[in-house]
Amino acid sequence: MAEINFDNVGKVYDGGTVAISNINLKIADGEFLVLVGPSGCGKSTMLRSAAGLEEVTSGRFWLGGIDMTNADPADRDVAMVFQNYALYPHMTVRDNICFALEQRRVPRPEIETRVNDAARILGLSDLLDRKPGTLSGGQRQRVAMGRAIVRNPRAFLMDEPLSNLDAKMRVQMRAELKLLSRRLGVTTLYVTHDQDEALTMGDRVAVLRPISSEAESNTQQVDDPKTLYSKPCNLFVAGFIGSPPMNFLSGRVSVVADRPTLLIEGFENTIALPGDALSTRPGLSQHLDKPLIVGIRPEDFRVVPEDSADGFSVISLVTETTGADSYIYFDLVAPEVSHPDITYDTARYDGDESSGHLRLTARVETALAPQSGSTVRLGISPDRVHYFDPETGNAIF
Amino acid sequence: MPWLLLAPSITLLLLLIAFPLFFALYNSFYFWNLQMSPQPMAFIGFGNYEQALGSSTFMLALRNTLLLSIGGTAIQFALGLAIAVLLTQTLRGVTLVRVLLIMPTTIAPIVVGFLFRYMYDANGGLLPWVLQVLFIPLPAEGLLGSSTTALMSIMFADVWQWTPFFAIVLYAGLLSVPDALVEAARVDGASRWTILTRIKLPVIKRTVLIILMLRFMQLFNTFDLVLILTRGGPGASSRTLSYSLYQQGLIDFNIGVASAMTWIIVLILNVILAIYIYIAFRDWEW
Missing domain, CATH: 3.40.50.300 (P-loop containing nucleotide triphosphate hydrolases)
Incomplete structure (x- = not known):
């Protein structure tokens, strides 16, 4: 030994x-x-x-x-x-x-x-x-x-x-x-x-x-x-690390009305971050109002009620059930994030080659998962979002 | 229907192997000398076998044949293995050597025979000169003329021609041993020699056993080199069973005795092979 x-x-x-x-x-x-x-x-x-x-x-x-x-x-x-x-x-x-x-x-x-x-x-x-x-x-x-x-x-x-x-x-x-x-x-x-x-x-x-x-x-x-x-x-x-892999989106963090707010391209609403978001993540202060790469793990999406002001509505292209959990694959009207370390290996079998669509994956409880082709409203857990510098690719803590 | 599909190959087998063998078996029970009659002359039972086995040279020819085939196979295997191991090393010029190696094997044995007759020539041949330079005493009658060296000279020519065959086949075999096995053995602490003898050779055992058998069979039937180099001489000192058979059949035209000898050779060789196969291929399955 x-x-x-x-x-x-x-x-x-x-x-x-x-x-x-x-x-x-x-x-x-x-x-x-x-x-x-x-x-x-x-x-x-x-x-x-x-x-x-x-x-x-x-x-x-x-x-x-x-x-x-x-x-x-x-x-x-x-x-x-x-x-x-x-x-x-x-x-x-x-x-x-x-x-x-x-x-x-x-x-x-x-x-x-x-x-x-x-x-x-x-x-x-x-x-x-x-x-x-x-x-x-x-x-x-x-x-x-x-x-x-x-x-x-x-x-x-x-x-x-x-x-x-x-x-x-x-x-x-x-x-x-x-x-x-x-x-x-x-x-x-x-x-x-x-x-x-x-x-x-x-x-x-x-x-x-x-x-x-x-x-x-x-x-x-x-x-x-x-x-x-x-x-x-x-x-x-x-x-x-993570399967299915983390979703990457473009976004930025700004302070709106004294509150740190996350803006993600393709999302209907801005997301209010916890009040201490900037103090717990000091790196973020240096990137205020600058473009960021935002990472969201599939399991950090959650299903929210249809009438909720929170979140955004998506159509599930495919819903895969693995048992207790299900994967929802959906498109967002947003550009794909371009960085050498991000590869989109999801082949677009639906023939929709047009970029401008970003394919994402969410992992939700099977009981709440929509049928393939139907609409669901998803929200995210703001404290579980990852931020990356678009230049270096390094995480911002 | 299956019989119909098998028929062509079975017919060929019967015509080319079974018929001559059984024709010889039939003849072996008759007195038949071609110089006296175009037909078998009289049924003599096992007379031909008695004559063949009882001749003064039979035991000598059998001894020579066994010496040549066992010794030749062993020497060629050992040298071939050594060359094969060298070939697997990354040495300068190995590629060229690999190409050149195949050449002796491509030459007809008769040609090899003539080549070596010149090389052994007591008056200016290459080999006597080399031996002299090395202060190795030569028999006065020449290498092919002395009963002590004639058989060895035949074996040497065969070794020259067939060692590359072993080298190439064993080299291919050694290449087929998975690298991971060798690496596992290295991590296990095995030396190069142990890796060769306890890992590589056992892994290519099937190849080794088959080429040993093939070469033994071919050497057992050595005839061309004997004919060209010594004609079995001096005396009967380098006579092999195949040469005796040739002498009986094609020089003395004694078809009956030659047929009996054919069967004796077939039986001896097959008994040896049966024993070999029984021992060597016992645990064939892994």
């Missing part, structure tokens, strides 16, 4: 492609840290350089206070779980699990004890003499875990270990894995592209993004899941 420390780590490939740069990240002993980001964001490169499978081109990598930047994978004493498990197909489950111990010349009786312990923890005892090819996806995943935990390594490195499982199994293994990690207390670096996985599993989550020059850094925000969700530091994190 050990602390992991990325000290200004960077990796530039021979062709000049910058994979990661300026990575400064400390993972405390026993912490479960998740690296999350879209493809090409460098999360796997980070993990692989931690394992020693990839050489870094700048910075130092520390493991338990020892400089391991140039150490061979074998000397790092870390265990890795691969996306496709990388089980040795010709060996039985038992041989797969004890292979690493054999390489480390652990005495036979001790290997036996440790393999049996690991198998018991993971419920693999009946499968020890089977070959990986005869196991189900979930069982293989557990063998891969067994191979890692049997070693008592200084750290676990996990590369999307659940992505090859079906949805139900994934959710189940997510909880099991988290329990296991807490029980073993081993420092864990966990890579995923699935933000649900990141938020549910990580003690802390690091959001990474693809970069194009060495001057930038991949790490956008490293925080506990709650903070990451409620206080995203910039447009990239705000748009990446």
Whole structure:
């Protein structure tokens, strides 16, 4: 068990492609840290350089206070779980699990004890003499875990270990894995592209993004899941974390009759902000009467009565029910917000290519949700609105 | 209906494999020398088999054949594997080597035979000169003329021709081993040698077992190199079963004995292969 420390780590490939740069990240002993980001964001490169499978081109990598930047994978004493498990197909489950111990010349009786312990923890005892090819996806995943935990390594490195499982199994293994990690207390670096996985599993989550020059850094925000969700530091994190993603609109904050007021393009009414809105969010004072990007999470819309003076009426293009909650997709007559970090990947299947319409998503209680095609009046929770600087994309706190 | 669809291939099989084999089986029970008659002359039961097995050179030819096929296969596999491992490294010029490697395999064995006859030539051949330079004593009769080196010389020519085949097939096999497996083994703390012997080779076991079998079968039937290089000599010191068969059938025109030998060779080879397949492919399924 050990602390992991990325000290200004960077990796530039021979062709000049910058994979990661300026990575400064400390993972405390026993912490479960998740690296999350879209493809090409460098999360796997980070993990692989931690394992020693990839050489870094700048910075130092520390493991338990020892400089391991140039150490061979074998000397790092870390265990890795691969996306496709990388089980040795010709060996039985038992041989797969004890292979690493054999390489480390652990005495036979001790290997036996440790393999049996690991198998018991993971419920693999009946499968020890089977070959990986005869196991189900979930069982293989557990063998891969067994191979890692049997070693008592200084750290676990996990590369999307659940992505090859079906949805139900994934959710189940997510909880099991988290329990296991807490029980073993081993420092864990966990890579995923699935933000649900990141938020549910990580003690802390690091959001990474693809970069194009060495001057930038991949790490956008490293925080506990709650903070990451409620206080995203910039447009990239705000748009990446949350599903369906945050809605972005153009707006501005002004003081009208001594009261801070939010004006959102496309909304019928201005929105009165709480009286202390400027004092709790000092950054906002500097942006008064200037264009802002306003972010509203789908669940921060709420259905208000038809005759309410509050809110605005919309026609639900599609209403999707997920159970207790429903998603309402609707258009607002407002320009799309243009910023490099905002991508509208909603294809316009209705053939309405005309911009000037902004497609938004609201998440409301199913009991209150309108039928597809009918009208509903929505309001927003003013204290839950996010503000971003349209120039830098940084959040305004 | 299925029979109709299978009929063409079954007909071909019967005509090209079964018929000659059974024709030979029939002949093997008759006394028939082409120099005496165009027809089989008399039914003699197992007489031909007795003659073939009882001849003074049969056991020697069998020993030579086994030496050549087992030794040749083993040497070619070991060298081929070493080359294949080198090919997977990123070294300067590896691409060129990969292209050049295939060349010996594309040359007809007869041509290889002639090539090596010149190379072994005691008067100015390349190999005797190399050996002399290295202070390795040469037999006075020449490499092909001495009973101690004749068979080895045949094997060497075959190794030269067929090692690249092993190298290429094994190289392709090694490339097919998923990177993740090798990386997992590296993280597990395995050395390069352990990764090769305990991960890579077992993963490509099927390929390895099949090329070993193919090459063994081909080497067991080695004939062209023997014909060109030594004609089985000196004496019978480099005679193989196939060369004996050729001698009986096409030099002595002894069709009966040649047919019996055909069956003896087929039986020996198939017994060996059956044992090999039984042992090697037992846990074929993963």
